[in-house]
Amino acid sequence: METSAIDRARATEFASGTTYLNTSTCGLMPRRAVEAVRTLVDQCAAGVRGGAGSAESIEAVRAGFARIAGVAPARVAVGGSVAAHAGLIAASLPPGAEVLAPTGEFSSVVSPFAVRGDLRMRYVPLAGLADAVRPGTALVAFSAAQSADGRVADLDAVRAAAAAHGARTMLDASQSAGWLPLDAGAYDYTVTGGYKFLMGPRGTSFLTVTEEAQENLPPLYASWVAAEDPWSSTYGPVEKLAVDARRFDQPVAFLAYHGAAPSLDLLAAVGVDAVYTYATGLAARFREGLASIGYEAVPGTSAIVAVPGLGGREPxxxxxxxxxSARAGNLRAAFHLYNTGADVDRALDVLSG
Structure with missing residues (x-):
C-alpha cells in the first residue's frame, strides 16, 4: 500500500506518548532535529572544534525558512523572539504614527509598539480590520491566525486596504507558518516564531523585510554577525553592515538553530500545501465531533480549533x-502533520466523558 509523505514522516520522525494537540503552544521536534541538537551538545561537552556551533547551520535555517515563506534568503533576518523583531519595527516609526491591530492580538505583536508611549494604538475586531484602515494609518500589525482562538484573518482584504491607504503591514505568522501557505513577500514585514508549526526548538525566530521597507529599519542589533564581512568585523565598530536583511540579524542560540535546520527540511519535503489539507481536515473532523457532543467551536477552516468557555477542561x-491548552477562556487544540484521526477521537472521547 502506498503511503503519503505525511505518513512516512509521522512513522519515522515522531514518537509522542500522548495525544498531542498543543502545537499552538510548542511543536513536537522530529527525531532528526533532536539528533542534531544532541550531537552539538555532545560536541560542546567534549570541547571539539565544532562544538560551539556553525554559521553554516544558521544559513541553512535562513534558506529553509525562505523556501517556506516564498522569498529569497536575502530577505530573511534571524533572531530569538518575535517581540525583538517587532521592537525593531516599532523603533522605525515616527512619533504620533498610528498602529492598527486586532482586539485581543497576541502581546508580542502589539506591546513593542504600545510601550513606546508616543504612538497612536487603535484596536478593532479582527473581522473589521481591513475596513478600519484609514488615511494616516502607518502600520497594520496582525497575526495570520489568532493565538487565542485560531481565527484566520482576511489576508487579501487587509493587504488591499493597507495598499490603498499607504500603510505598511506586519504579519505575525507564528501560529500559521508550517500549515498555512505563506507569501511573506506580500507584506512589508513578517515575524515568525520557529518553535510551533515549524517544529524547531524554542529560540528560533524570523523577520522578513521587503527591499523598500529595509530602508526604514534601524539596525539596532548591529554586531559582527550583521556585518557584510563578519569575520573581519569582530573588533571595533562594524564598518559596513550587510547589504541585505542580514543586517537585522540578532546573535542566535546555536543549539536552537542546529535543531531548526532539519525540522525545516522535513517540512519542505512534506510540503506546506499537503500539511494544510491534512491538518485542516483533522480540525474539521474535530469541530464536527464537538458539535455532536454539544459543544460549539469557533467556526472556520483553521488548523487551530477553539471552544469558548471550555478552557477549564484542560487539566x-x-x-x-x-x-x-487554555487560552482566553477557550479550550484550544491544534492539528499538525504528526496527528491522526485517532487523536481526534481520543480527545472527543475524553470530552464526552
Missing part, C-alpha cells in the same frame, strides 16, 4: 494524556 484532558 482533566492532560491527566487523560490529551495535551491541549
Amino acid at each position: 482533566g484532558l492532560a491527566e487523560a494524556g490529551v495535551m491541549v
Whole structure:
C-alpha cells in the first residue's frame, strides 16, 4: 500500500506518548532535529572544534525558512523572539504614527509598539480590520491566525486596504507558518516564531523585510554577525553592515538553530500545501465531533480549533494524556502533520466523558 509523505514522516520522525494537540503552544521536534541538537551538545561537552556551533547551520535555517515563506534568503533576518523583531519595527516609526491591530492580538505583536508611549494604538475586531484602515494609518500589525482562538484573518482584504491607504503591514505568522501557505513577500514585514508549526526548538525566530521597507529599519542589533564581512568585523565598530536583511540579524542560540535546520527540511519535503489539507481536515473532523457532543467551536477552516468557555477542561484532558491548552477562556487544540484521526477521537472521547 502506498503511503503519503505525511505518513512516512509521522512513522519515522515522531514518537509522542500522548495525544498531542498543543502545537499552538510548542511543536513536537522530529527525531532528526533532536539528533542534531544532541550531537552539538555532545560536541560542546567534549570541547571539539565544532562544538560551539556553525554559521553554516544558521544559513541553512535562513534558506529553509525562505523556501517556506516564498522569498529569497536575502530577505530573511534571524533572531530569538518575535517581540525583538517587532521592537525593531516599532523603533522605525515616527512619533504620533498610528498602529492598527486586532482586539485581543497576541502581546508580542502589539506591546513593542504600545510601550513606546508616543504612538497612536487603535484596536478593532479582527473581522473589521481591513475596513478600519484609514488615511494616516502607518502600520497594520496582525497575526495570520489568532493565538487565542485560531481565527484566520482576511489576508487579501487587509493587504488591499493597507495598499490603498499607504500603510505598511506586519504579519505575525507564528501560529500559521508550517500549515498555512505563506507569501511573506506580500507584506512589508513578517515575524515568525520557529518553535510551533515549524517544529524547531524554542529560540528560533524570523523577520522578513521587503527591499523598500529595509530602508526604514534601524539596525539596532548591529554586531559582527550583521556585518557584510563578519569575520573581519569582530573588533571595533562594524564598518559596513550587510547589504541585505542580514543586517537585522540578532546573535542566535546555536543549539536552537542546529535543531531548526532539519525540522525545516522535513517540512519542505512534506510540503506546506499537503500539511494544510491534512491538518485542516483533522480540525474539521474535530469541530464536527464537538458539535455532536454539544459543544460549539469557533467556526472556520483553521488548523487551530477553539471552544469558548471550555478552557477549564484542560487539566482533566492532560491527566487523560490529551495535551491541549487554555487560552482566553477557550479550550484550544491544534492539528499538525504528526496527528491522526485517532487523536481526534481520543480527545472527543475524553470530552464526552
